[in-house]
Amino acid sequence: MENQSETLSGAPSRRASAASPQFKLSRLAAALVARREASVVAVLVVVFVGLSIASPYFLTVRNLANVAQQISVVGIVALGQALVIISGGLDLSVGSVIGLASVSAALATAATGSPFVGIVAAIGVGLVMGVANGLLVTRLRINPFIATLGTMSVARGSAMLLTNARPQAFDNWASFIGGGRIFGVPAQFIWLVLLTGAVWVFATRTRWGRNIYAMGDNAKAAIFAGIDTKRLTVFVFALCGTLAGFGGLLIAGLLNNANPNLGLGYELDVIAAVILGGVALTGGRGGIPGVVAGAALMGLLRNGFVLLSVSAYWQTIVIGLVVLVAVGVDGARRTER
Amino acid sequence: MDRFQLSRRQLLIAGGSGLVLPLIPSPAFAATVPLSKAAATFGAQVAAMGPAPKPLRLAALSFQSAAFWDAIGEGITEATSYLKPLNTTVDHISFGATLDVESVVAGLNAALAKQYDGIAAVTVFDGTVSKVNEIIDAGVPLVAYVADSAQRSKRTCALGQVAINAGKAAGELIAKQLGGKGKIAVITGWFGAPQLDDRMKGAIDYLKTNAPGITIFEPIENKDDANTAYQQASDLITAHQDLNIIYITGGGPEGAAKAIRDAGLAGKVFVVGYDFLPDRQTYLDKGEMLALVSQEPQRQSFDSLVMLHNILAYKATYPTDVEIIAKMTLGKFAKS
Numbered sequence: 189m190e191n192q193s194e195t196l197s198g199a200p201s202r203r204a205s206a207a208s209p210q211f212k213l214s215r216l217a218a219a220l221v222a223r224r225e226a227s228v229v230a231v232l233v234v235v236f237v238g239l240s241i242a243s244p245y246f247l248t249v250r251n252l253a254n255v256a257q258q259i260s261v262v263g264i265v266a267l268g269q270a271l272v273i274i275s276g277g278l279d280l281s282v283g284s285v286i287g288l289a290s291v292s293a294a295l296a297t298a299a300t301g302s303p304f305v306g307i308v309a310a311i312g313v314g315l316v317m318g319v320a321n322g323l324l325v326t327r328l329r330i331n332p333f334i335a336t337l338g339t340m341s342v343a344r345g346s347a348m349l350l351t352n353a354r355p356q357a358f359d360n361w362a363s364f365i366g367g368g369r370i371f372g373v374p375a376q377f378i379w380l381v382l383l384t385g386a387v388w389v390f391a392t393r394t395r396w397g398r399n400i401y402a403m404g405d406n407a408k409a410a411i412f413a414g415i416d417t418k419r420l421t422v423f424v425f426a427l428c429g430t431l432a433g434f435g436g437l438l439i440a441g442l443l444n445n446a447n448p449n450l451g452l453g454y455e456l457d458v459i460a461a462v463i464l465g466g467v468a469l470t471g472g473r474g475g476i477p478g479v480v481a482g483a484a485l486m487g488l489l490r491n492g493f494v495l496l497s498v499s500a501y502w503q504t505i506v507i508g509l510v511v512l513v514a515v516g517v518d519g520a521r522r523t524e525r
Numbered sequence: 526m527d528r529f530q531l532s533r534r535q536l537l538i539a540g541g542s543g544l545v546l547p548l549i550p551s552p553a554f555a556a557t558v559p560l561s562k563a564a565a566t567f568g569a570q571v572a573a574m575g576p577a578p579k580p581l582r583l584a585a586l587s588f589q590s591a592a593f594w595d596a597i598g599e600g601i602t603e604a605t606s607y608l609k610p611l612n613t614t615v616d617h618i619s620f621g622a623t624l625d626v627e628s629v630v631a632g633l634n635a636a637l638a639k640q641y642d643g644i645a646a647v648t649v650f651d652g653t654v655s656k657v658n659e660i661i662d663a664g665v666p667l668v669a670y671v672a673d674s675a676q677r678s679k680r681t682c683a684l685g686q687v688a689i690n691a692g693k694a695a696g697e698l699i700a701k702q703l704g705g706k707g708k709i710a711v712i713t714g715w716f717g718a719p720q721l722d723d724r725m726k727g728a729i730d731y732l733k734t735n736a737p738g739i740t741i742f743e744p745i746e747n748k749d750d751a752n753t754a755y756q757q758a759s760d761l762i763t764a765h766q767d768l769n770i771i772y773i774t775g776g777g778p779e780g781a782a783k784a785i786r787d788a789g790l791a792g793k794v795f796v797v798g799y800d801f802l803p804d805r806q807t808y809l810d811k812g813e814m815l816a817l818v819s820q821e822p823q824r825q826s827f828d829s830l831v832m833l834h835n836i837l838a839y840k841a842t843y844p845t846d847v848e849i850i851a852k853m854t855l856g857k858f859a860k861s
Contacts, residue, residue: 245764250788254759261752348622354592355779355804367787439752443783445804447751449591449776494760497743500716 225466225478227517231510232485239488243495251491253374257442259487260376261286261435262454263480266461267387268318268428270479273462274391275424276404276471277332281321282432282458284343286451289313289436291347294356294446303362307437314433315426317343322422340455347448359444366441376438380480383431388476400424405472461486464514485510558611564603567823568852571831577612577838583830584636585615586629586646587671590622591776592802593822597671600826607827613834616641626652633660643833645826647671654678666836670829671822672720681836684829686820686849688720692727692774694851695797698816699728699770700736702795702860707769710761711744712754714775724774724799749776751783758784762794770815773798778817782808792858801854809856817854825849 239246265282272279289310297306317339324335368375391397403410403417410417432451440446464482467474489510493503558573585601588594598617605615618636620628629648633656636644644665648657649672657678660667666681673683699709711729714721725744732739742765747753754777761768762784771781771794778798785794786808795815796808800822808814835841853859 243764248763251760251763254756254763257759258756345622348590352595353590354595355802357804443751443755443780445751445779445783449749450752452750453748490756491760494745494757495764497764499743500745503745 223466223475223478225475225481227514228464228466228478228481228485231514232481232488235485235488235492239492239495243492245495246492249372251495253369253372253377255484255487255491256377256380257374258491259480259483260374260380261438262457262461262486263380263483264376264383264438265428265432265435265454266458266465266479266483267383267476268424268431269458270462270465270467270474270476271387271391271400271424272332272428273459273467273469274404274471274474275400275421276407277325277421277424278336278459279318279321279425279428279432280333280336280455281317281340281343282428282435283451283454283456284340284347285314285317285429285432286436286439286454287448288317288343288347288350289433290358290440290446290450291351291356291448293362293437293440294358295350297358297360297362298356303360306358306360307362307365310437310440311430311433314429314431314436316429317433318426318429319422321429322425325425326418326421344448344452351446351448353448355445355447357444358440358446362437363441363444366438367444368441376442379434379438384476384480391476396420396423401472403471457486460511464511482514485514558607561603561607564607564827567600567603567827568821569600569603569824569827569831571828571835573608573611573831574835574839574841575611577834579612581613581642581834581837582640583608583613583615583833584618584639584641584644584646585826585830586618586620586632586636586644587826588622588624588628588647589619590624593800593820596822597826600823601830603823604827604830608830608834611834611838613838615830620647624649626650629653630656633657636660637663637665641665643667643837645670645829645833648674648678648680650674651676666833668829668832670825671820675719682832682843682845682847684825684832684847684849686851688723689727690848691799691818691820691851692724692729693731694727694853695724695772695816695818696728696731696735698853698859699772699797700732700739702815703736703739703769705736706738708740708742708765708767709770709772710742710765710768712747712757712771712773712775712777712781713744714747714749714777716744716746718775721774725772728772747773747775747777747780751777751780753777754780755784757781758796759788762788762790768794770795770797772796775799778814779805779808782813785813786811795856795858809854812857814856815859816856819852819854821849821852 245251269279292313293306293310296309297303321336321339324330325332366376399415399420403415403420407417439450461482462479464485465478489507557575560569560572587597601617608615618632620632629650630653637660644667648669651674654674654676657667657680661679669680669683671685711725713725729741745757747757758771758781773781778796782796791812797815799818801817801819832843
């Protein structure tokens with residue numbers, strides 16, 4: 189928007205040329221390049237084209253469906269994490285909430301015989317954990333890093349306590365939510381698309397969404413502007429927890445099985461996807477599409493490594509380098525401007 | 526052992542010198558108190574030689590973070606019931622859910638402070654050696670089970686599976702199944718985890734030597750996560766359409782089996798993994814899983830405690846290293 193107003197404030201002669209298609213295209217290109225997620229999208233395109241050339245299996249329907257599935261849960265949870273980080277917080281508990289939500293779904297289904305109750309349990313557990321995080325941060329004034337570090341442990345321990353660390357079967361119609369396919373498209377990916385659209389509209393087209401950016405950019409100014417930052421913080425953590433709970437449900441559905449260790453370490457993948465996607469760790473800045481692009485880049489790389497039989501040691505190095513390059517290029521561009 | 530595959534003492538040298546023996550009851554410690562039905566069912570090999578002349582207190586130390594450790598707990602519970610009428614009580618002490626040397630040392634310290642007569646513990650880390658030696662020097666016998674430290678301590682006895690031999694057994698099964706020709710992928714839980722590395726090495730070395738016609742793809746890591754195993758198996762099936770077997774050294778084989786099922790390749794591509802759990806039965810029955818190598822967790826904890834009872838009450842002696850030979854739970858398509 190800033191670029192647009194700068195352009196429109198030009199001289200009359202420039203206004204006349206602004207009508208030409210070339211000018212519109214160049215303006216569009218400049219606006220795209222200026223976006224925070226431009227770096228990750230550029231790397232994503234390069235990796236996609238590279239893999240298309242390097243592996244004959246990459247552009248097959250089956251493989252693209254694999255990739256779509258692989259990016260979905262990380263992408264969905266990253267949507268919530270992005271809002272938390274934009275608001276100035278951080279949620280380390282999402283991986284453990286995935287595990288707790290998955291076993292809650294299985295146990296609730298087994299106890300009641302109703303998969304619907306299992307769905308509610310998974311999402312409800314995520315919501316409760318998210319609200320708890322929000323209250324710890326706002327009421328007890330615990331730093332989000334510390335608060336969610338604590339709930340990360342509580343959630344994982346609860347999952348183990350509830351199951352005696354044993355995997356639980358989750359094989360019923362509800363597993364279609366995570367493991368089904370609609371016209372060959374993984375259901376998980378459809379959820380990702382729908383939720384991305386919903387979160388994007390929320391973040392950019394609603395007052396609450398804009399308030400999250402305002403709060404992350406300058407919390408004190410947001411309070412002076414009349415924003416209820418405490419309520420907003422609880423809401424953002426609740427949304428993040430709910431999406432993590434839903435992620436747990438999706439994985440349990442895919443595997444027909446809920447394991448208390450599911451989601452172990454996912455918080456790092458999720459945070460990496462958010463940062464890769466151009467969200468500033470300091471809060472206040474970042475876009476939702478970039479977050480999905482970040483998750484997609486990581487998923488594509490992992491898929492490509494297996495297709496090309498890349499040494500696992502190199503895989504770890506390359507993923508680290510890609511994160512550094514994408515974020516580093518973005519930082520360099522910002523410094524230039 | 527799911528995501529907690531850990532280092533254990535390399536018994537190859539000891540095996541070569543004849544120190545490693547299968548735990549077969551001998552006249553020296555022949556059964557005098559019949560095993561319970563449950564203990565016999567999970568394959569317990571050591572029976573008590575009789576009641577303890579004076580009350581004995583044993584500590585059983587283990588982790589508590591995966592189904593494997595739950596099975597270990599079942600063996601401890603069974604031993605507790607079995608030994609109670611024999612004047613021996615057993616306390617189950619948990620190291621917690623985090624598998625690190627500090628947790629093990631803290632558990633051993635607690636057991637020492639509570640003055641138990643004997644201790645059975647998973648002394649997997651080298652950092653436990655001095656503490657184990659301190660316990661032995663204090664006159665308390667200690668049986669290491671599941672996994673012992675690579676650096677040798679003074680422990681009374683170590684009971685467990687030799688990972689490299691288990692890997693070799695998996696390799697033999699794969700070679701037999703494929704008739705010496707085919708393609709396999711390897712998914713390991715964590716690179717650098719000695720027990721998993723040995724399981725990988727045992728199978729790969731066997732196949733390279735005895736079945737050179739089998740192509741082995743570059744190993745990949747799934748961090749013992751079933752969902753990651755699902756995604757990786759999906760990619761492997763796509764990239765290598767003539768793939769025969771996915772060999773998984775750690776946790777999450779059910780994820781790979783589900784990927785095979787979802788791809789409609791049951792009976793064509795198989796998973797070979799470790800540790801039977803009830804939720805894996807369906808994949809054995811339907812054919813996505815070819816075999817699971819068992820570590821007999823219940824037997825390991827049960828036998829360790831009964832051995833301690835016999836050592837303390839009857840001065841029984843046991844080999845310093847007792848290997849649990851790998852047993853296979855075979856699936857529908859396995860060539861027996």
